[in-house]
Amino acid sequence: MSLSLRDQLLKAGLVNQKQAKQVGKEKQKQQRLAHKGQIELDDSQQRAAQEAMAEKVKRDQELNRQQQEKVEQKARAAQIKQLIEVSRLPKLTTEDYYNFVDDKKVKRISVNTLMRNKLSSGSLAIVHHAGGYEVIPREAALKIQERDPKRIVQLNTQTEEVDADDPYAAYQIPDDLMW
Numbered sequence: 001m002s003l004s005l006r007d008q009l010l011k012a013g014l015v016n017q018k019q020a021k022q023v024g025k026e027k028q029k030q031q032r033l034a035h036k037g038q039i040e041l042d043d044s045q046q047r048a049a050q051e052a053m054a055e056k057v058k059r060d061q062e063l064n065r066q067q068q069e070k071v072e073q074k075a076r077a078a079q080i081k082q083l084i085e086v087s088r089l090p091k092l093t094t095e096d097y098y099n100f101v102d103d104k105k106v107k108r109i110s111v112n113t114l115m116r117n118k119l120s121s122g123s124l125a126i127v128h129h130a131g132g133y134e135v136i137p138r139e140a141a142l143k144i145q146e147r148d149p150k151r152i153v154q155l156n157t158q159t160e161e162v163d164a165d166d167p168y169a170a171y172q173i174p175d176d177l178m179w
Helices: 005-012 017-036 043-087 113-121 138-147
Strands: 097-102 105-110 124-129 132-137 152-154
Touching: 005 017, 043 124, 043 132, 043 138, 097 113, 097 152, 105 132, 113 124, 124 138, 132 138, 138 152
Parallel strands: none
Antiparallel strands: 097 105, 124 132, 124 152
16 A cells, blocks of 8 residues: 655655654644634635636636627628628729729729719719729718728718809819819
């Protein structure tokens, strides 16, 4: 049968009989007082355990927040994708192009006259989608802008109707020049 740790230490000569008895008495005394509830357990260990637990809870909360943020970001991206795919106008293959600026570069998309007028007046917008550009109605563009403003390439401010008593109504400034 295996010997207890105390017996093994005695046999190896690491402790003498007197030291072993003293440790045994101390251990019995602590057990007796702890049983009666008169001794406090080591506060430093309790504090360290509480601090470790608090830090673990804090770390877990931060990880949960990050995961929740990723989930929300994916949900927003899915909503934007769905909005664009549902409301995009069909691509045209015409010789008439609408030029616009994206990231300091002039880009162009194929449009007809009606689309050009609506893009200029702000009724239509241009958005990034799947590595390209799509033309969508203003309402969908405003919803996308709430979720991710970076996806909107061009959304002109909606032009207001001309006042009936405007003296310069006959002299309109063209904002849809072809260049």
